Amino acid sequence: MIELRGQTLSYGPAVVLENVTLTIRQGERVALLGRSGAGKSTLLAAIREKAMVAGKEVALVPQDNALVPQLSLFHNVHMGRLHRHSALYNLVTLLRPFRRDRAEVSELTRELGLEPPVDQPVERLSGGQRQRTAVARAIHGGGEVLLADEPVSALDEKQAPEVLATLISRFPTSVISLHDVGLAQAYCTRLVGLKDRRIIFDMPAGEQNAADIDHLYAR
Protein backbone atom coordinates (compact mmCIF):
# COMPACT_ATOMS: atom_id res chain seq x y z
CA MET A 1 0.00 0.00 0.00
CA ILE A 2 2.79 2.39 0.98
CA GLU A 3 6.25 1.13 0.25
CA LEU A 4 9.78 2.38 0.85
CA ARG A 5 12.43 0.26 -0.79
CA GLY A 6 16.10 0.59 0.12
CA GLN A 7 15.68 4.28 0.69
CA THR A 8 18.28 6.45 2.41
CA LEU A 9 16.83 9.39 4.31
CA SER A 10 19.06 12.38 4.88
CA TYR A 11 19.26 16.13 5.35
CA GLY A 12 21.90 17.27 2.90
CA PRO A 13 24.99 15.20 3.67
CA ALA A 14 23.68 14.09 7.09
CA VAL A 15 22.25 10.59 6.77
CA VAL A 16 19.49 9.76 9.30
CA LEU A 17 18.36 6.31 8.10
CA GLU A 18 20.09 4.05 5.60
CA ASN A 19 18.58 1.53 3.23
CA VAL A 20 15.08 1.65 4.69
CA THR A 21 12.69 -0.98 3.38
CA LEU A 22 9.22 -0.77 4.85
CA THR A 23 5.74 -1.65 3.61
CA ILE A 24 2.66 -0.31 5.34
CA ARG A 25 -0.36 -2.44 4.55
CA GLN A 26 -4.01 -1.49 4.69
CA GLY A 27 -5.44 -1.99 8.18
CA GLU A 28 -2.14 -1.86 10.02
CA ARG A 29 -1.47 0.26 13.08
CA VAL A 30 2.26 0.76 13.05
CA ALA A 31 4.20 2.33 15.93
CA LEU A 32 7.61 3.89 15.25
CA LEU A 33 9.84 3.62 18.32
CA GLY A 34 13.34 4.80 19.12
CA ARG A 35 15.38 7.24 21.15
CA SER A 36 15.09 10.96 20.53
CA GLY A 37 16.83 11.73 17.24
CA ALA A 38 16.60 8.13 15.96
CA GLY A 39 14.69 9.31 12.89
CA LYS A 40 11.01 8.71 13.65
CA SER A 41 9.83 12.10 12.31
CA THR A 42 12.13 11.76 9.31
CA LEU A 43 10.66 8.34 8.50
CA LEU A 44 7.11 9.67 8.94
CA ALA A 45 7.90 12.44 6.46
CA ALA A 46 9.18 9.88 3.93
CA ILE A 47 6.06 7.73 4.43
CA ARG A 48 3.91 10.82 3.93
CA GLU A 49 5.63 11.61 0.67
CA LYS A 50 5.11 8.05 -0.62
CA ALA A 51 1.48 8.07 0.48
CA MET A 52 0.81 11.36 -1.31
CA VAL A 53 2.48 10.14 -4.49
CA ALA A 54 0.30 7.02 -4.27
CA GLY A 55 -2.75 9.32 -4.11
CA LYS A 56 -3.71 8.44 -0.54
CA GLU A 57 -5.68 10.85 1.60
CA VAL A 58 -3.41 11.48 4.56
CA ALA A 59 -4.35 12.98 7.94
CA LEU A 60 -1.50 14.43 9.97
CA VAL A 61 -0.84 15.14 13.61
CA PRO A 62 2.53 16.94 13.49
CA GLN A 63 4.83 16.92 16.51
CA ASP A 64 4.54 20.71 16.89
CA ASN A 65 0.73 20.63 16.40
CA ALA A 66 0.93 23.34 13.67
CA LEU A 67 -2.04 25.30 15.02
CA VAL A 68 -2.88 28.96 14.35
CA PRO A 69 -2.78 30.46 17.87
CA GLN A 70 -4.93 33.52 17.13
CA LEU A 71 -7.77 31.44 15.70
CA SER A 72 -10.37 29.64 17.78
CA LEU A 73 -10.42 25.98 18.73
CA PHE A 74 -13.32 25.60 16.26
CA HIS A 75 -11.41 27.16 13.37
CA ASN A 76 -8.29 25.13 14.03
CA VAL A 77 -10.29 21.90 14.02
CA HIS A 78 -12.27 22.97 10.96
CA MET A 79 -8.98 23.52 9.14
CA GLY A 80 -8.72 19.74 8.78
CA ARG A 81 -11.61 19.92 6.36
CA LEU A 82 -10.82 23.07 4.35
CA HIS A 83 -9.97 20.98 1.30
CA ARG A 84 -13.45 19.44 1.27
CA HIS A 85 -15.25 22.78 0.93
CA SER A 86 -15.35 25.65 -1.56
CA ALA A 87 -13.38 28.85 -0.95
CA LEU A 88 -16.68 30.67 -0.34
CA TYR A 89 -17.80 28.14 2.26
CA ASN A 90 -14.47 28.47 4.05
CA LEU A 91 -14.59 32.26 3.90
CA VAL A 92 -18.09 32.36 5.39
CA THR A 93 -16.99 29.88 8.06
CA LEU A 94 -14.09 32.10 9.03
CA LEU A 95 -16.53 34.93 9.80
CA ARG A 96 -19.53 32.98 11.01
CA PRO A 97 -19.37 29.18 11.31
CA PHE A 98 -22.36 27.15 10.21
CA ARG A 99 -24.35 25.70 13.11
CA ARG A 100 -23.98 22.16 11.80
CA ASP A 101 -20.16 22.43 11.71
CA ARG A 102 -20.03 23.98 15.18
CA ALA A 103 -22.14 21.16 16.56
CA GLU A 104 -19.94 18.53 14.94
CA VAL A 105 -16.72 20.10 16.18
CA SER A 106 -18.17 20.61 19.66
CA GLU A 107 -19.12 16.95 19.87
CA LEU A 108 -15.68 15.84 18.77
CA THR A 109 -13.87 18.14 21.23
CA ARG A 110 -16.12 16.85 24.02
CA GLU A 111 -15.26 13.31 23.05
CA LEU A 112 -11.57 14.18 23.37
CA GLY A 113 -12.15 15.70 26.81
CA LEU A 114 -11.55 19.26 25.63
CA GLU A 115 -13.49 21.44 28.03
CA PRO A 116 -12.91 25.01 26.76
CA PRO A 117 -15.66 26.47 24.56
CA VAL A 118 -14.93 26.06 20.87
CA ASP A 119 -14.76 29.86 20.47
CA GLN A 120 -11.68 30.06 22.69
CA PRO A 121 -8.52 31.15 20.85
CA VAL A 122 -5.93 28.39 20.79
CA GLU A 123 -3.31 30.72 22.30
CA ARG A 124 -5.29 30.51 25.54
CA LEU A 125 -5.21 26.71 25.70
CA SER A 126 -2.80 24.53 27.67
CA GLY A 127 -0.21 22.34 25.96
CA GLY A 128 -2.34 19.22 26.38
CA GLN A 129 -5.43 21.03 25.12
CA ARG A 130 -3.51 22.22 22.05
CA GLN A 131 -2.34 18.71 21.35
CA ARG A 132 -5.92 17.42 21.52
CA THR A 133 -6.95 20.26 19.17
CA ALA A 134 -4.43 18.93 16.63
CA VAL A 135 -5.80 15.42 17.16
CA ALA A 136 -9.35 16.72 16.63
CA ARG A 137 -8.28 18.49 13.41
CA ALA A 138 -6.90 15.21 12.01
CA ILE A 139 -10.05 13.28 12.94
CA HIS A 140 -12.30 16.00 11.51
CA GLY A 141 -10.36 15.99 8.25
CA GLY A 142 -10.37 12.19 8.02
CA GLY A 143 -8.56 10.19 5.36
CA GLU A 144 -7.25 6.74 4.51
CA VAL A 145 -4.01 6.96 6.44
CA LEU A 146 -3.19 8.65 9.72
CA LEU A 147 0.41 9.79 10.24
CA ALA A 148 0.89 11.05 13.78
CA ASP A 149 4.08 12.22 15.47
CA GLU A 150 3.92 11.79 19.26
CA PRO A 151 0.20 12.71 19.26
CA VAL A 152 -0.38 12.16 23.01
CA SER A 153 3.02 13.15 24.47
CA ALA A 154 1.55 16.13 26.38
CA LEU A 155 -1.34 14.18 27.93
CA ASP A 156 -1.57 12.55 31.32
CA GLU A 157 -1.67 8.80 32.03
CA LYS A 158 -5.43 8.63 31.86
CA GLN A 159 -6.02 10.86 28.85
CA ALA A 160 -3.18 9.56 26.67
CA PRO A 161 -4.62 6.06 26.13
CA GLU A 162 -8.16 7.39 25.72
CA VAL A 163 -7.20 9.97 23.11
CA LEU A 164 -4.88 7.55 21.30
CA ALA A 165 -7.64 4.91 21.16
CA THR A 166 -10.13 7.45 19.77
CA LEU A 167 -7.63 8.75 17.20
CA ILE A 168 -6.60 5.31 15.94
CA SER A 169 -10.19 4.07 15.76
CA ARG A 170 -11.06 6.79 13.21
CA PHE A 171 -8.61 5.68 10.50
CA PRO A 172 -8.31 2.36 8.68
CA THR A 173 -4.49 2.55 8.67
CA SER A 174 -2.11 4.44 10.93
CA VAL A 175 1.59 5.05 11.48
CA ILE A 176 2.37 6.70 14.79
CA SER A 177 5.59 7.77 16.40
CA LEU A 178 5.40 7.08 20.14
CA HIS A 179 7.83 7.34 23.01
CA ASP A 180 5.58 5.33 25.31
CA VAL A 181 6.27 1.67 24.52
CA GLY A 182 3.34 0.53 26.68
CA LEU A 183 0.91 2.56 24.60
CA ALA A 184 2.47 1.24 21.39
CA GLN A 185 2.09 -2.35 22.58
CA ALA A 186 -1.48 -1.77 23.72
CA TYR A 187 -2.84 0.08 20.70
CA CYS A 188 -0.70 -0.84 17.69
CA THR A 189 -0.48 -4.06 15.71
CA ARG A 190 3.15 -3.73 14.64
CA LEU A 191 6.22 -2.13 16.20
CA VAL A 192 9.14 -0.74 14.20
CA GLY A 193 12.28 0.09 16.20
CA LEU A 194 14.84 2.62 14.87
CA LYS A 195 18.42 2.78 16.04
CA ASP A 196 21.88 3.41 14.61
CA ARG A 197 20.48 4.65 11.29
CA ARG A 198 18.41 1.56 10.62
CA ILE A 199 15.34 -0.46 11.48
CA ILE A 200 16.53 -2.86 14.18
CA PHE A 201 13.21 -4.65 14.60
CA ASP A 202 9.91 -4.80 12.76
CA MET A 203 7.46 -7.25 14.30
CA PRO A 204 3.92 -7.74 15.46
CA ALA A 205 3.13 -6.00 18.76
CA GLY A 206 3.55 -8.50 21.56
CA GLU A 207 6.36 -10.48 19.95
CA GLN A 208 9.21 -8.27 21.12
CA ASN A 209 10.76 -9.02 24.50
CA ALA A 210 12.23 -6.79 27.20
CA ALA A 211 15.74 -7.21 25.76
CA ASP A 212 14.60 -5.83 22.36
CA ILE A 213 13.18 -2.76 24.07
CA ASP A 214 16.20 -2.31 26.38
CA HIS A 215 18.53 -2.50 23.39
CA LEU A 216 16.42 0.02 21.46
CA TYR A 217 16.77 2.66 24.16
CA ALA A 218 20.34 1.81 25.26
CA ARG A 219 22.99 4.41 24.33
Ligand SMILES: Nc1ncnc2c1ncn2[C@@H]1O[C@H](COP(=O)(O)OP(=O)(O)OP(=O)(O)O)[C@@H](O)[C@H]1O
Ligand atom coordinates in the same frame (compact mmCIF):
# COMPACT_ATOMS: atom_id res chain seq x y z
N1 LIG B 1 15.36 19.78 9.13
C1 LIG B 1 16.44 19.13 9.54
N2 LIG B 1 17.66 19.44 9.08
C2 LIG B 1 18.76 18.78 9.47
N3 LIG B 1 18.75 17.77 10.35
C3 LIG B 1 17.57 17.40 10.86
C4 LIG B 1 16.35 18.07 10.48
N4 LIG B 1 15.33 17.47 11.15
C5 LIG B 1 15.89 16.51 11.90
N5 LIG B 1 17.23 16.46 11.73
C6 LIG B 1 18.16 15.50 12.35
O1 LIG B 1 17.78 14.21 11.95
C7 LIG B 1 17.89 13.29 13.02
C8 LIG B 1 16.56 12.59 13.21
O2 LIG B 1 15.59 13.55 13.62
P1 LIG B 1 14.07 13.15 13.82
O3 LIG B 1 13.35 14.41 14.16
O4 LIG B 1 13.62 12.37 12.65
O5 LIG B 1 14.18 12.19 15.10
P2 LIG B 1 13.03 11.67 16.06
O6 LIG B 1 13.31 10.22 16.28
O7 LIG B 1 11.70 12.02 15.51
O8 LIG B 1 13.33 12.51 17.38
P3 LIG B 1 12.35 12.99 18.57
O9 LIG B 1 11.89 11.73 19.28
O10 LIG B 1 13.24 13.82 19.43
O11 LIG B 1 11.23 13.76 17.95
C9 LIG B 1 18.35 14.09 14.23
O12 LIG B 1 19.74 13.90 14.36
C10 LIG B 1 18.05 15.51 13.87
O13 LIG B 1 18.99 16.38 14.43
